[in-house]
Amino acid sequence: MPVPIQPIPLWEQTVTELGVILTGAILVCGFALAYFRRIRMERPPVGAFNARDVVFLLVIIGILPFVYGWLPVPLVTCLLCLASVSALHIGYRPLLGRTGIWLGIGLLIGFNIWSSDHLMGTLPGWQLWFAEQGVAVVLIAVAVCNLYVQGGMKLRHVAWLSLGLAGYDVLFAAYYPLTGRLIARYLTHPLIPLVGMRFGYVDYAVGLGDLLVYSLFFVAAYKSYGARAAAIAGGVVVVAGGCATAFIPLLFNFTNANLDDLIPAQSLFGPAAFATYWWMKRHYGRERTMAEYWASSGPEAAAPQVEQAPVSEPATA
């Protein structure tokens, strides 16, 4: 006998969505900061994140949705798989070692692909799939966040990136609903870049990109200006990234073609992040470099290289 579906009040959806966003944001920001403080990633001999990289990222982010929309779904899954494996390998090889990392990646991605085909159809199945999906996405976001910040990304870069993404979000979520179409096309497929959960018959989720920007802002603020700045950045994430995003459906109707609510989160967070960065720059001054951060975080991290004087071998001729 079919179960009658009762409409869920908007305020209840709002509170649930807030819970999902905050859970994702707190997990990603918290783990990203813990990683940043404890693990130093390998980096290439030459190369530091710069302003051109922000432009490059924005261009890639602008192009990718069209590519994903154009490519067949299995090929997109392969690309997502490749990107996920790369991020996980770079991020967790220092923790797990050569064997452990491949075992971990195999289990995580393998279960994700299997569960995407076998667990749907029941609420617990959906919830288990969302949970496992969330673990993978959180791990990826933590790794990429540290790759960028430990690669030299400054708070200034994050602020400009957020501002650029604000425009992107308004364009692609509100006016040209490509993001919504992509989610509708790829939901239930493996490695969809979302952290979410199903309650009843409604899915609540926050995107990997949003979580990545929140964690970048949070960790870059910590690196640049210290714990107090990170606390302020965390507050901005909660208010502008979490609360405003969750509560905005109460004020505006962001309904897309699939009758799902899709909130352009960055359009709210970007200006707030940029304003916060501007204030921090005026208040705290120049951002710390990674070298200055290491120097302030422990004597072993700042140990100078000692040059050896030559020990001459006799030239007997």
Next chain:
Amino acid sequence: MFDTGVRQFRLALGMAQGRRLDPANVARLVDDALATIAEFGEPGGDVDEITNGPIANPEARLELATVALRRTARRLAAQSPFYARRFTAADIDPAKLEIAGLRTIPVTVKADLIERPRDFRCADVPPYLATRTTGTTGRPAEVWLSRYEMELWPALGALSGVLRNELRPGDVMQVNLSSRATAALHLSAVGCRLAGAGFRPLGIVPPDEALDSLADGSTTILFTCPSYLAELVTAARRRGAAAGDFRLRRITVGGEVLSASLARAATRMFGVPLIDDPYSMTEIAPVNGRTCSRAHQHYDPGMGYTELIDLDTGESAAPGALGTLVITPYFPYRDCMPVFRYDTRDVARRLPDGPLSCEMSGIPATSQILGKADHLLRLPDGEIVSPRRLIEAIEALPTEPWPARYRAGVGGGRIQLTLPAGAIAGYGEAEARHHFAAAGLDIALDLVGDEEASSLRRTRSDLHETTFAGQHALVGA
């Protein structure tokens, strides 16, 4: 970060394919390296892959050398009249050249360069800058360099200098080399510009003027030759200077033998941890050698092929034997007036077979340079005495007669050593003989007046340049 990756890929691809590199791309990589150090305080991991190349594996190194030698020989056969004739005469097919067969190609000597310089110039490259060897060992040779070389070499040098912390923004490099060393000066100037460092070319001016400049608090790097460094140390002692009077962090010398006693005195006087003593030569640039903490001379295998040829047989020197360095710079690093199997006449000892224990163990090495082959002394009992051994012994005299002025020959089964009287003043001939005997040298000592000192052994510091403030003499007044 992303564009840096693209630039590194372009550089690596150009090197692997043996095509001309883009100097502007390398210069931008210098900017990237500076930005990296500004952010992180040091380059990232695997920096040796850039500064030394992926050459730790001997088999890979051999393969790289074979490919690079064939590429270089092919170009020379097509563009260099001298080598077109030489390869034809030796019946060499450059495309099938093997390292084992290199010996069939006669070595190129300095006399070839002096007698037929135009034959060495490649037809496809317009010459840009002429530079001359100093001529301390005979007639100077003139070497023409292209604009490409003069843009590429300083960019590659600045990149490795920045990555090795040899050159940084804020550094000021003072160069006390002959002002006629046009290539060295040009390369240093451009390298400093790319690295954001200051450049102060002074020439071989009166040492007190150079010391005034060193003591003004801005100079952090000194680039000179050992004989002039000796003059600087002597002049600094005379004026009562100490390490605290200078802000130097690095001294680099080249072109002559640097003795351990002079190096020790210079490090103490100028407050630097060590004296860099790399190996380089105008004719075989940009191939160079670096000294490790075990005093080996390591030769960059990415830019050229280095052989150590037995002095008597012309075959590869056996482990422990002396040999002369024969070097072939690879295309695309050398393109205007390249040489192939150039006999530098610089003598070194082949190290024993087996792995090295130094920090550059992946890079081919010999002993330190022991001096010019033509200045070796062969004693009747078969012992060979090198200029380095004599210079080390003379400069270790308690009188500290730097730079060593001497004439040496073999007579009566012994080394006939002529020194200026000042070299042992207050020490005595008997003590001096004991000193040399302790160094394993059986000598017959001959003393001449100090006014003859500079005629005994010519050094690069003899190329003094007058200034209005410190000219040596007024002529025609």
